[in-house]
Each structure stands twice: as C-alpha cells, then as structure tokens.
Amino acid sequence: MATASLIKKDPYIADTVNKTVMESYRVLRGRVNGLGYSPDARLMPYLELAGFGSAALIWTFDLRYDLISALVEHWRPETHTFHLPCGECIVTLEDVALQLGLPIDGSPITGVCAIAEPAALCYGLLEASPDHDESNLSGLKFTWLKVNFEHLPDNATEEELICAARAYIMHIIRGVLMLDANNNRVHLMYLPLLTDLHNVRSYN
Template structure:
C-alpha cells in the first residue's frame, strides 16, 4: 500500500515520448555544458594513468529531454529512487563507472576537509593558484581552469603536462 501511494495515477509524461505531437510544456528543457575542446594529445598518457582516459574522450552527447522528464516525474525524494511500473530503481556509482569507464576503487572523497594551506596545495597539484577573485578555495571556477590549461605551450615540461592533466 505504501508503494502504491508513491506511484501517480494520472497520465504519465512517458506516454508522450513516442507520439508525434509533444506536450512541450511538460518536457524539461536543459542546457549542456561541456569542455568545448579536445584535450591536448600530450595529456592523454597522464589521463590514462589517472584512470580518466575514457572520460577525457567524451566530446558530445545527445540528451533526450522527453525521457529525462519522464524520469523526473517518477523520482521520489523520500526514497531517493525512481518508481517505475516494474518497481523502484536508482542510479548507483557502479552504473556511472560502467557507463563512463571510470575506476571506482580506493578511498572515497567525502566530507569536509581541513587543509591548512589550500593555496599551497593547489599550487603543488596544478602548478598555479587562482587569485582571490577566482576562488575561495572551497572550489575552483571552471573558467579559471579552462583559461589556465586550455592552451599549453609547445615546449611544456612534463611537470606542466601532469598538472594540466
């Protein structure tokens, strides 16, 4: 009975997925933000070593907003699952790893960290640190990363290539 109350009885957006006339007001519209450029070929060795080689090759993808909308309608925040007519399902870390070919072994990265010198750590890992206007060092702005690493000099050192990767 509890499960039945989670599944809506009204017409579902999935009913319009294969129809020629779309009820566009019920379909979400999204925005895709991608890297926008291919990584420098010199970085691919380091990306492979880090386990991100397959993910680095993803350039573009098509999103079916009607199907995403159908899933959104079936999402139940109280159980963190999609409630479908065949039962409940959720996307797991293993699903993402299989789709993108990413390694998921090792320790997880989660929670709040207490880094004594975040600017020094950023510099040691990336070879540069953003200015105060680019980061509060709880995160880095993608615009700064792109500006810093999109165009590498022809004579980039191995260390610069590792930092960029």
C-alpha cells in the first residue's frame, strides 16, 4: 500500500514515447560528455592491463532523452529508487562493474589533492606538461590531452605508448566515470595512481 502511494497518478512521459507528437517541454535536455576520440589500437593492451579496456570502448554515446526523462519520472527520493510497475529498481555498483569491467572490491583510493611538483609529475609519467605557471597547474585540459596523445607516431616506443595510455585513462576518469560541472579537465591527483599500470587493476 505504501509503495503504491508513491507511484504518481499524472500521465507519464512514457505514455507518449512511441507517439508521433511528443510533449517536448517535458523531455529533459542532457549534456553528453564523451572522450572525443577513440584510443589508438596499440594502446588497448595497456588499457586492458590497467583494467580500463572495457571502459575505453564507451567513448561515444547515443542517448534517448525521452526514455531517460520517463525513467526520471519514476525516481522517488523517499526511497532513492525507481518505482516501476514491476517493482523497485536501482542501478547498483555491481551493475556498473559488470558493464564497465572495473573492479569494485580492491584497495581503496586515498591521497591528497595537492601535488608538490606538478610539472615534474607530468614530465615523469606523460613525458609532457602544459605550458602553465606551475603554481596554477592542478589539472589537465581534455583539449591538451587530445592534442598531445590522440595521434601517435608509427614508430612510437613502448614508453610513449604507456604515457599515451595513462593520458587516455585520465580522460576516461573525468570524461566518463566521474563527471562534474567543470567537465573540461581532469585533476592531477589521479596521475600518480597510474605510475605502474600493473597495480591499477588492484584499486577499487
């Protein structure tokens, strides 16, 4: 009885999804933030090694905003779940792990946000650094990552490929996995975690 009272009585967006005329004013407008480029095929072994192989394949999106809007209509803040005719539903951490292939039971990630020598860190792990005053260098812009790591030379060394894989993982972290309102750069605090790609898979 309590569950039934949480289900709205108003007409749903879902009722009009398959009709030719749609109440467009009720459809949510979304902002898609993708990676902007697909990884070089030579990076895939390193992305797989780090556990980001599956996540690297979601660099583009094709979203149905009318269906997303219909789902949002069924969200109930009282229970933090979607109330559907078939029952309650919610996306779990396990669902995300199964879809993206990311570990959810590894070592927790902790650390500080302040990087003592950000330029040295960038040069050490990416072999490049943005031309900024080091006191203001706290993150890497997506445009900078794309310009410097999208096109690799045909004779790229293994170290260059590893650096490009680190850059792509940085892009995945902020471009797909941990979005926020300031979605044009990724914080440097994630870069030290990618020092040894063999260890990345062990993180939660």
